[in-house]
Amino acid sequence: MNSALPNASLTRRGFLAVGTGTLAAIVLASCAAPPRYITPTGAAVRAGELARGGTGRIMSVDLIASPTQIDLAGTVANTWSYGTVPGSTIRLSAGDTLRAKLRNALPDDTSVHWHGLALRNDMDGVPGATQAPIAAGNDFNYEFVADQPGTYWFHPHVGPQLDRGLYGALIVEDPNEPLTYDDEWVVILDDWLDGVTGTPDEVLKELSGGMGGMMSGSGSHMMMGTRSDLLGGDAGDVAYPYFLINGRPPADPETFTSTPGKRIRLRIINAGSDTAFRVALGGHRLTVTHSDGYPVNPVDTDAILIGMGERYDALVTLGDGAFPLIAAAEGKNANALAIVRTGSGQTPLSASSIPELTRTVLTASMLSAVSHVALATRSVDREITATLSGSMMAYDWAINGRRFDPANPMAGALGVQQGERVRLRIENTTQMWHPFHLHGHTYQHVGGGPRKDTSIVLPGKTLSVDFDADNPGLWAAHCHNIYHAESGMMTILGYLAS
Numbered sequence: 001m002n003s004a005l006p007n008a009s010l011t012r013r014g015f016l017a018v019g020t021g022t023l024a025a026i027v028l029a030s031c032a033a034p035p036r037y038i039t040p041t042g043a044a045v046r047a048g049e050l051a052r053g054g055t056g057r058i059m060s061v062d063l064i065a066s067p068t069q070i071d072l073a074g075t076v077a078n079t080w081s082y083g084t085v086p087g088s089t090i091r092l093s094a095g096d097t098l099r100a101k102l103r104n105a106l107p108d109d110t111s112v113h114w115h116g117l118a119l120r121n122d123m124d125g126v127p128g129a130t131q132a133p134i135a136a137g138n139d140f141n142y143e144f145v146a147d148q149p150g151t152y153w154f155h156p157h158v159g160p161q162l163d164r165g166l167y168g169a170l171i172v173e174d175p176n177e178p179l180t181y182d183d184e185w186v187v188i189l190d191d192w193l194d195g196v197t198g199t200p201d202e203v204l205k206e207l208s209g210g211m212g213g214m215m216s217g218s219g220s221h222m223m224m225g226t227r228s229d230l231l232g233g234d235a236g237d238v239a240y241p242y243f244l245i246n247g248r249p250p251a252d253p254e255t256f257t258s259t260p261g262k263r264i265r266l267r268i269i270n271a272g273s274d275t276a277f278r279v280a281l282g283g284h285r286l287t288v289t290h291s292d293g294y295p296v297n298p299v300d301t302d303a304i305l306i307g308m309g310e311r312y313d314a315l316v317t318l319g320d321g322a323f324p325l326i327a328a329a330e331g332k333n334a335n336a337l338a339i340v341r342t343g344s345g346q347t348p349l350s351a352s353s354i355p356e357l358t359r360t361v362l363t364a365s366m367l368s369a370v371s372h373v374a375l376a377t378r379s380v381d382r383e384i385t386a387t388l389s390g391s392m393m394a395y396d397w398a399i400n401g402r403r404f405d406p407a408n409p410m411a412g413a414l415g416v417q418q419g420e421r422v423r424l425r426i427e428n429t430t431q432m433w434h435p436f437h438l439h440g441h442t443y444q445h446v447g448g449g450p451r452k453d454t455s456i457v458l459p460g461k462t463l464s465v466d467f468d469a470d471n472p473g474l475w476a477a478h479c480h481n482i483y484h485a486e487s488g489m490m491t492i493l494g495y496l497a498s
């Protein structure tokens with residue numbers, strides 16, 4: 001019945017205002033009024049931002065999204081970026097205000113989403129839900145308090161623009177940092193095709209035709225037969241000619257230079273669109289300290305599995321020599337590479353593998369939140385389910401049986417009330433894994449697991465997570481495979497108006 005109603009953004013109040021007397025009474029009697037949600041610019045959001053307080057310090061940055069080029073070891077490709085790939089890292093201290101002026105010099109609408117931050121809703125950068133799209137030639141001023149330390153990142157939330165060069169790291173430092181380390185390196189992973197084999201828009205168009213399009217011979221981007229035991233089967237849909245660390249391919253790798261014995265904090269971010277990476281540093285073990293910005297009880301491992309949108313921080317004490325930092329594209333038989341050099345050893349070959357990649361591979365299920373960021377014990381007030389469905393055959397990815405419609409974003413929204421403890425069940429009925437991302441909140445995996453905002457959900461499995469509904473607004477919840485999300489695997493978590 002709800003689907004027959006006009007746009008759910010037409011509120012119950014609006015509905016009553018247009019209907020009078022008998023007509024309104026009949027309508028209300030014959031079907032439930034559509035739920036009414038708070039608005040991103042309303043009093044609840046403003047009150048939430050005031051409650052954050054903050055240091056009052058303002059970090060101002062100018063972001064210009066524009067057509068640029070990237071040099072991939074001599075192959076120059078046209079792309080879109082924030083000047084460089086990745087964009088310059090934005091760094092501030094917890095409680096500071098980020099004031100980011102976005103100028104859209106692209107030939108298309110855009111926006112900026114601040115991935116992982118529990119920020120004020122009207123700055124979350126989701127056109128159709130939290131703001132109007134920023135049209136070509138226009139500016140938009142983002143301004144919000146970033147009160148939670150951690151490793152975050154930013155990217156557009158328009159079409160498949162994320163699969164171009166439009167991304168960068170956002171590091172919120174902890175003024176009372178409990179870890180001790182000598183240096184920190186931001187390691188951004190990406191799968192790259194833009195300007196080389198096509199554009200992300202062309203990829204989306206081809207994938208949207210499903211495997212029928214592939215079989216008719218028109219396809220060139222779809223990748224068949226990717227396999228990963230860790231991901232429970234199919235690893236990805238898209239063929240990429242390059243895999244990058246900090247915007248550079250293995251033939252021209254970034255070199256991190258240090259000295260033996262130094263303790264380094266790695267901030268690893270997967271900015272890919274269709275690729276999980278298995279990350280390891282040859283000759284070293286890693287101590288994982290954070291997932292998606294939040295501290296975990298430290299775990300030693302040889303490698304880390306990281307899905308699109310996820311971040312892991314790890315400490316490593318450097319040996320003497322030159323070592324490959326490899327991000328293996330899971331199931332795709334190719335690597336991204338950087339070099340860590342502390343001595344005079346020979347630079348490792350890009351083609352070389354390292355034994356660490358096939359030893360212990362850490363996943364989120366091996367982690368637990370440290371006590372001071374674990375959710376307080378309380379009973380669940382509301383349980384909601386996001387059932388993921390769809391197939392590569394039809395490319396009909398959906399949540400709760402509904403493919404997201406940008407023209408009617410609140411249709412099928414998941415409603416919660418401010419103040420509730422919410423349990424979200426993410427039920428994957430498909431034959432493929434999905435990195436599920438919830439905006440504006442950092443939930444905790446049920447059973448004492450890590451705090452996260454993006455989680456790998458394996459095929460046929462259900463992941464349950466809890467969060468406190470303490471950040472009012474309309475929040476996108478979607479698969480972070482950008483092609484799945486843009487094909488419909490997205491919904492809105494909306495705070496109900498009381």
Ligand SMILES: [Cu+2]
Pocket residue numbers: 433434435479480481484485489
């Ligand atoms: Cu997906």
